[in-house]
Amino acid sequence: MTCVIAGGGPAGAMLALLLARSGVRVTLLEKHADFLRDFRGDTVHPSTLRILDELGLADELLKLPHRKLRDLGMVTDDGEIRLASLRRLPAPYDYVAFVPQWDFLNVVTSAARRYPGFRLLMRAEAYDLIRERGAVRGVRYRDESGEHELRAELTVAADGRHSALRGRAGLVPRELSAPMDVLWFRLPWREGDPEETFLRVSRGHMMVGINRVSYWQLAYLIPKGGYDRLAGLGIEALRRPVARLLPFLADRVGELAGYDDVSVLTVAVDRLRRWHRPGFLCIGDAAHAMSPVFGVGINLAVQDAVAAANLLAAPLGAGGPVPESLLRRVQRRRMPAAVITQAAQRVAQNVLISRALRGRFDASGLPRDLTRVPLLNRLAPRLVGFGVRPEHVRTPEVVRPPARG
Numbered sequence: 001m002t003c004v005i006a007g008g009g010p011a012g013a014m015l016a017l018l019l020a021r022s023g024v025r026v027t028l029l030e031k032h033a034d035f036l037r038d039f040r041g042d043t044v045h046p047s048t049l050r051i052l053d054e055l056g057l058a059d060e061l062l063k064l065p066h067r068k069l070r071d072l073g074m075v076t077d078d079g080e081i082r083l084a085s086l087r088r089l090p091a092p093y094d095y096v097a098f099v100p101q102w103d104f105l106n107v108v109t110s111a112a113r114r115y116p117g118f119r120l121l122m123r124a125e126a127y128d129l130i131r132e133r134g135a136v137r138g139v140r141y142r143d144e145s146g147e148h149e150l151r152a153e154l155t156v157a158a159d160g161r162h163s164a165l166r167g168r169a170g171l172v173p174r175e176l177s178a179p180m181d182v183l184w185f186r187l188p189w190r191e192g193d194p195e196e197t198f199l200r201v202s203r204g205h206m207m208v209g210i211n212r213v214s215y216w217q218l219a220y221l222i223p224k225g226g227y228d229r230l231a232g233l234g235i236e237a238l239r240r241p242v243a244r245l246l247p248f249l250a251d252r253v254g255e256l257a258g259y260d261d262v263s264v265l266t267v268a269v270d271r272l273r274r275w276h277r278p279g280f281l282c283i284g285d286a287a288h289a290m291s292p293v294f295g296v297g298i299n300l301a302v303q304d305a306v307a308a309a310n311l312l313a314a315p316l317g318a319g320g321p322v323p324e325s326l327l328r329r330v331q332r333r334r335m336p337a338a339v340i341t342q343a344a345q346r347v348a349q350n351v352l353i354s355r356a357l358r359g360r361f362d363a364s365g366l367p368r369d370l371t372r373v374p375l376l377n378r379l380a381p382r383l384v385g386f387g388v389r390p391e392h393v394r395t396p397e398v399v400r401p402p403a404r405g
């Protein structure tokens with residue numbers, strides 16, 4: 001095997017597709033049985049849509065039920081504030097598509113299956129690295145039939161923010177602060193509800209609502225570590241503010257029977273100083289866990305995968321090995337995007353979220369329409385839509401039977 005990737009999330013699935021597409025033998029290990037899991041984020045930004053377009057997959061994804069977000073705003077106690085309009089971006093990808101993450105992953109892995117070098121092992125959990133002569137030479141994983149070894153020229157940890165493999169490689173992320181955790185839950189969508197995804201900010205409270213066609217996927221932000229206290233007060237302590245912030249949901253908050261209907265996201269923001277070892281690379285959340293602010297984690301993970309494939313497909317296509325200097329180049333290319341995006345997220349956390357959760361956010365003095373500020377109107381849509389360093393697919397499609405060995 002030339003490359004083994006642990007983790008079938010956006011980063012791992014995209015890297016596996018790009019490598020297989022350029023003729024590399026690649027195995028993707030995913031510890032779950034399918035991609036149909038709890039809510040993990042839905043936002044596919046223009047930068048990712050463009051990558052899917054470059055791969056001929058955008059139409060396939062956009063045929064699936066999804067919603068488009070073009071105007072970003074915030075509903076406050078003092079009325080609505082327009083933050084940015086993506087309509088300024090070049091068509092056709094002048095919006096954020098809200099697509100369930102399992103649909104995105106199914107489209108990407110189905111495309112990868114068309115290439116002979118691709119292999120996907122579900123229910124396969126990577127738990128250790130094989131090391132020989134100072135370099136990583138593959139993974140040890142377990143599935144229903146027992147424990148196995150898979151040797152590879154390159155091992156990629158795309159196993160998310162609790163990455164087991166980066167720990168096995170002795171890489172420890174530096175924690176950056178986040179003032180909040182997030183409670184995720186669903187309530188039904190009903191005729192007469194607003195159509196659009198929204199951000200609701202009030203003194204002491206903050207919520208996001210994503211219209212998932214038949215239901216609302218709702219996020220209620222709480223101060224970091226505040227879940228036990230809230231849960232101790234009973235489910236009414238959640239139902240009450242939701243009904244007050246979003247009166248159109250007051251008729252159905254009772255459907256939240258208890259905290260079993262609620263998932264808690266402990267928000268982590270962290271980053272590795274070094275993403276690689278000889279024969280080993282971390283990408284996506286395994287290298288830099290993102291705050292949910294701006295909903296860009298999926299997009300950064302995908303961009304990491306594209307950058308990694310652009311740099312590594314040729315040596316891997318030739319059968320490897322990959323010099324560590326190339327792995328360092330992947331980190332050098334992607335680190336600035338992670339650093340700048342996390343810095344922007346932390347500004348938003350401090351200026352808006354911390355203040356809102358402490359009851360100190362006052363929108364009365366803010367301009368109602370930031371899209372009228374020329375510089376902001378030019379920059380904000382590009383930053384939201386494309387991020388700091390958008391990548392393009394540079395790897396060729398090489399369809400040939402994989403080399404043996």
Ligand SMILES: Cc1cc2nc3c(=O)[nH]c(=O)nc-3n(C[C@H](O)[C@H](O)[C@H](O)COP(=O)(O)OP(=O)(O)OC[C@H]3O[C@@H](n4cnc5c(N)ncnc54)[C@H](O)[C@@H]3O)c2cc1C
Pocket residue numbers: 006007008009010011012029030031032039040041042043124125126127158159160161163164165184265283284285286290292294295296297298299301
């Ligand atoms: C509740 C929630 C809401 C979010 N909302 C958004 C949003 O709206 N927009 C957005 O852009 N981002 C959002 N994010 C963040 C986003 O989901 C991540 O940044 C993004 O998915 C990172 O992609 P990844 O591929 O690096 O890691 P992940 O998506 O975490 O994928 C890692 C994969 O590896 C698998 N895995 C883990 N360990 C192993 C192992 N040992 N062996 C094999 N497989 C393993 C996991 O099952 C998983 O499939 C949200 C995250 C959460 C938790």
